[in-house]
Amino acid sequence: MSHEPIVEMRGIHIGFPGVKALDGVDFRLLPGEVHALMGENGAGKSTLIKCLTGVYSIDAGEIVIDGSPRQLAGTADAQEAGIATVYQEVNLVRNLSIGENVMLGHEVRGRFGISWRATHRRAKENLERFGLGHLDTRLPLSTLSIAVQQLVAIARAMVTKSHVLILDEPTSSLDKQEVSTLFGVIRQLRSEGVAILFVSHFLEQVYEISDRMTVLRNGRFEGEFLTKDLDRSSLIATMIGRELSTLAGEHEVRDGVAPGQREPLLVAENLGRKGSVGATDLAIGKGEIVGFAGLLGSGRTELARLLYGADRPDSGSITLKGRKTAIGSPAAGLANGIALSSENRRDEGIIADLSVRENMILAVQARRGWMRPLSKKDTDEIVDKYIKEFGVRPADPDRPIKNLSGGNQQKVLLGRWLATRPDLMILDEPTRGIDVGAKADIITAVQKLAEDGMSVVFISSEIEEVARVSDRIVVMRDREKVAEIVNDGTVSAATIVAVIADEEGTAQTVAALDVSDETFPGTTSTSTPTGTSTSTERSES
Amino acid sequence: MSVQTATAPPETPTPPAGPLARVTGWMRTHTTSLPTWAALVIFVGMVIYAEIVYGRILQPSTTSNLLINNSHLIIIAVALTFVIITGGIDLSVGAVIAFSSVAGVMLANAGWNAYLVMVLMIAFGATFGLISGWLIQYLNVQPFIATLAMMFLARGLASTLSTVPERLGDDSPIRALGTQIKIYDGPKVNDFVITPGVVIALLVVLGGFFVLHRTRTGRTIYAIGGKEQSAQLMGLPVHRSKMLVYVISGSLSGLAAVVYTARLGIAQNITGVGWELDAIAAAVIGGTLLTGGAGFVLGSVIGALVLGLMNVIISRDGSIPPEMTTVITGGVLLAFVLLQRAVVRRRE
Numbered sequence: 001m002s003h004e005p006i007v008e009m010r011g012i013h014i015g016f017p018g019v020k021a022l023d024g025v026d027f028r029l030l031p032g033e034v035h036a037l038m039g040e041n042g043a044g045k046s047t048l049i050k051c052l053t054g055v056y057s058i059d060a061g062e063i064v065i066d067g068s069p070r071q072l073a074g075t076a077d078a079q080e081a082g083i084a085t086v087y088q089e090v091n092l093v094r095n096l097s098i099g100e101n102v103m104l105g106h107e108v109r110g111r112f113g114i115s116w117r118a119t120h121r122r123a124k125e126n127l128e129r130f131g132l133g134h135l136d137t138r139l140p141l142s143t144l145s146i147a148v149q150q151l152v153a154i155a156r157a158m159v160t161k162s163h164v165l166i167l168d169e170p171t172s173s174l175d176k177q178e179v180s181t182l183f184g185v186i187r188q189l190r191s192e193g194v195a196i197l198f199v200s201h202f203l204e205q206v207y208e209i210s211d212r213m214t215v216l217r218n219g220r221f222e223g224e225f226l227t228k229d230l231d232r233s234s235l236i237a238t239m240i241g242r243e244l245s246t247l248a249g250e251h252e253v254r255d256g257v258a259p260g261q262r263e264p265l266l267v268a269e270n271l272g273r274k275g276s277v278g279a280t281d282l283a284i285g286k287g288e289i290v291g292f293a294g295l296l297g298s299g300r301t302e303l304a305r306l307l308y309g310a311d312r313p314d315s316g317s318i319t320l321k322g323r324k325t326a327i328g329s330p331a332a333g334l335a336n337g338i339a340l341s342s343e344n345r346r347d348e349g350i351i352a353d354l355s356v357r358e359n360m361i362l363a364v365q366a367r368r369g370w371m372r373p374l375s376k377k378d379t380d381e382i383v384d385k386y387i388k389e390f391g392v393r394p395a396d397p398d399r400p401i402k403n404l405s406g407g408n409q410q411k412v413l414l415g416r417w418l419a420t421r422p423d424l425m426i427l428d429e430p431t432r433g434i435d436v437g438a439k440a441d442i443i444t445a446v447q448k449l450a451e452d453g454m455s456v457v458f459i460s461s462e463i464e465e466v467a468r469v470s471d472r473i474v475v476m477r478d479r480e481k482v483a484e485i486v487n488d489g490t491v492s493a494a495t496i497v498a499v500i501a502d503e504e505g506t507a508q509t510v511a512a513l514d515v516s517d518e519t520f521p522g523t524t525s526t527s528t529p530t531g532t533s534t535s536t537e538r539s540e541s
Numbered sequence: 542m543s544v545q546t547a548t549a550p551p552e553t554p555t556p557p558a559g560p561l562a563r564v565t566g567w568m569r570t571h572t573t574s575l576p577t578w579a580a581l582v583i584f585v586g587m588v589i590y591a592e593i594v595y596g597r598i599l600q601p602s603t604t605s606n607l608l609i610n611n612s613h614l615i616i617i618a619v620a621l622t623f624v625i626i627t628g629g630i631d632l633s634v635g636a637v638i639a640f641s642s643v644a645g646v647m648l649a650n651a652g653w654n655a656y657l658v659m660v661l662m663i664a665f666g667a668t669f670g671l672i673s674g675w676l677i678q679y680l681n682v683q684p685f686i687a688t689l690a691m692m693f694l695a696r697g698l699a700s701t702l703s704t705v706p707e708r709l710g711d712d713s714p715i716r717a718l719g720t721q722i723k724i725y726d727g728p729k730v731n732d733f734v735i736t737p738g739v740v741i742a743l744l745v746v747l748g749g750f751f752v753l754h755r756t757r758t759g760r761t762i763y764a765i766g767g768k769e770q771s772a773q774l775m776g777l778p779v780h781r782s783k784m785l786v787y788v789i790s791g792s793l794s795g796l797a798a799v800v801y802t803a804r805l806g807i808a809q810n811i812t813g814v815g816w817e818l819d820a821i822a823a824a825v826i827g828g829t830l831l832t833g834g835a836g837f838v839l840g841s842v843i844g845a846l847v848l849g850l851m852n853v854i855i856s857r858d859g860s861i862p863p864e865m866t867t868v869i870t871g872g873v874l875l876a877f878v879l880l881q882r883a884v885v886r887r888r889e
Contacts, residue, residue, distance in 0.1 A: 053774075055774075074776075075773060075774055075775070075776040076776040076777075076778070078776075079776040085774070087774065091768075091770070091771040091774045091775065092771060092775075093763070093764045093767030093768050093771050093772060093834070094767060094768070095573060095763065095766065095767035095834035095835055096760070096763060096764065096767060100760065104760060104761075104764055104772075104775055104777060105757060105760075105761070105775060105776060105777050107757055107760065109757075112755060113751060113754075113755025113756050114754075114755045114756065114757070114760070140573070156775070
């Protein structure tokens with residue numbers, strides 16, 4: 001495959017107000033290869049794709065397609081340049097027929113305008129290429145399953161005889177069978193010389209289908225690798241920007257209560273929600289800190305939202321303090337003593353224009369109902385207590401919260417939820433984007449709360465932090481819980497990364513973890529992948 | 542060339558067994574045209590009912606009057622159909638008609654060439670539409686607000702021009718569009734007559750049908766109503782098409798002004814108050830979904846005729862007070878909206 005690249009992007013810069021979304025990213029795509037674009041959520045994958053499809057215009061850099069520099073000013077431009085895109089959400093219109101969706105904008109025209117007969121015939125020919133010849137093109141698109149719609153979307157994308165096909169998370173709503181159909185289509189297109197850019201957070205699929213990968217992190221280019229040269233642990237280390245060897249850390253085992261012996265506070269069985277989190281079993285003990293670890297988008301937040309009632313589960317049950325409890329709304333979660341501090345501090349947390357005081361009493365007041373306002377005395381008591389306890393600076397309850405730093409806002413939010421005296425406090429990314437001092441304050445506060453008997457779910461992208469704080473770590477991957485690790489003091493971030501990276505060995509890992517901790521001697525020697533696909537060699541084991 | 546993979550079995554509905562199953566199967570795959578067919582059935586039902594109860598409905602003179610008196614409504618119903626299919630709305634239609642007709646009549650009376658005046662009347666409408674479209678597409682103003690602004694603007698300008706009825710000169714060639722042409726000579730006054738205005742309305746309907754169903758622009762309009770973002774990502778000319786529907790709506794309002802003025806011979810600044818709502822009602826009754834993406838111009842024509850026929854029936858009956866017209870219109874509209882909800886829910 002010694003072709004010239006069909007797409008070459010050099011030094012791409014793009015910024016949105018207040019954010020540098022892409023910072024000097026290089027990317028190239030060769031004909032006849034499947035190229036995976038990897039990175040955590042927010043790493044800039046979607047932004048890069050949108051630059052290439054003309055949705056965003058770049059601030060600096062160069063896009064060369066087929067040897068000539070191009071300015072892409074819109075989707076139509078990109079299509080003109082031979083770049084077709086299929087997005088995660090099926091971007092077809094459900095109100096029109098299957099055939100029309102395939103041919104929209106390319107309808108065959110006769111003497112009296114569009115010739116529907118010829119258009120449908122052409123649509124059928126295009127669908128046949130992808131093994132969809134049996135579809136009746138005159139039926140509404142809405143009669144098809146999402147998976148088939150996705151394939152129709154690819155057929156539509158290739159109507160223009162594009163040389164480049166971008167697939168942005170095309171498999172997220174497909175089952176195994178459907179994925180293999182899709183991969184059949186991808187391989188066929190690759191053999192025809194189409195360059196395919198594939199984005200997926202399913203590592204297994206990436207390793208199955210891709211020839212080469214480019215890794216992005218925080219809007220920066222981290223490297224381009226041949227898939228066969230980069231094992232999964234190294235890939236993840238690259239994605240989260242750590243050297244594998246530095247991922248060690250330590251956790252002091254608190255009070256010596258073995259995890260199995262804690263009185264359970266909350267037991268979730270089979271808890272799940274379609275398209276959000278697969279059925280999950282989970283137990284949280286009294287006074288226990290349970291960490292949720294996983295890449296961004298692995299389902300950590302979604303699982304937390306189910307526990308709190310922010311999303312309604314469609315399977316499974318929650319047993320709280322020994323009683324089956326239906327938690328279908330945040331109000332119900334709050335009433336049952338569960339509080340969630342959202343990862344999205346700005347949009348779902350603080351109310352920017354209200355004062356520190358008002359922000360802090362919000363949850364208590366909500367729990368009491370608007371008919372029974374808190375007295376001035378109670379309010380001041382709560383506000384003074386938490387301002388002092390967490391060291392909110394400036395210690396002025398009347399200041400609008402938007403004027404506080406992120407770390408202090410986070411402290412106010414912690415106070416808000418703790419004022420409701422929850423039994424279970426869920427902290428989603430409580431330390432994101434705040435300075436080291438505030439971070440330490442918050443972690444100390446969390447540990448103290450747990451010692452006082454409050455159960456805590458601790459979610460963080462900083463895996464070291466999870467390893468340090470948690471008594472037990474639930475590892476999430478691809479919207480499933482894949483393992484549960486008891487933190488006996490030897491668990492480090494590297495252990496967790498190994499579990500996240502390991503695909504095939506999942507079943508054994510989980511089984512092994514349930515039996516004993518011995519499978520985790522500090523670093524990485526979990527069960528080896530069985531059977532078929534790529535073997536995972538870990539660099540430092 | 543084809544991929545040898547285990548694709549899901551054909552998703553075509555299994556061949557229906559009995560006649561009932563065939564009907565439900567048809568309904569499943571034709572959900573978008575269902576309300577239009579319902580409108581047609583109800584219209585036919587109304588005609589039959591009126592013929593039996595009041596008589597003299599299915600006769601040439603009544604039919605002629607129905608068409609002549611509603612030709613302007615048919616034109617703006619087509620206009621609204623275009624806009625509503627994209628998921629938008631145009632509230633300025635009635636006011637634009639008022640401005641266009643007052644300005645047109647004043648210009649004609651001032652001695653301007655009648656044909657130029659007619660073209661100008663359409664151009665005034667197009668200009669209002671262009672401004673609405675520009676506000677909506679490039680300044681991201683809600684269609685409701687943008688066209689509401691145009692409505693006040695046009696109505697206000699019409700009032701600035703004149704607040705009294707402006708009478709079109711008796712010899713003006715514009716009146717020719719309102720002259721009745723006898724097609725069928727029935728007994729006594731029971732003739733089938735049409736006006737050039739009716740012909741224009743029918744041409745508009747045919748043109749609208751052609752554009753929506755036989756051109757890429759038309760299909761883009763449907764795609765925008767289905768999901769604008771998808772249409773954009775499919776590389777369709779969304780911006781241009783969205784502007785275009787408001788220009789079409791404005792131009793057709795200008796045309797409706799020409800037809801209406803030609804028939805009445807009088808233009809007034811208070812002409813057309815609430816007509817946009819009649820046109821929206823006609824489109825909705827005819828099966829156009831207010832959420833966009835589904836609708837037919839022919840359906841809107843039926844909707845306009847349903848409204849027109851209702852007026853005929855009420856005036857024939859004599860015992861129904863005229864105030865009830867609005868109540869009945871409301872009831873009919875409500876029934877159709879509920880029907881649409883049922884259809885949409887099934888589709889989801």
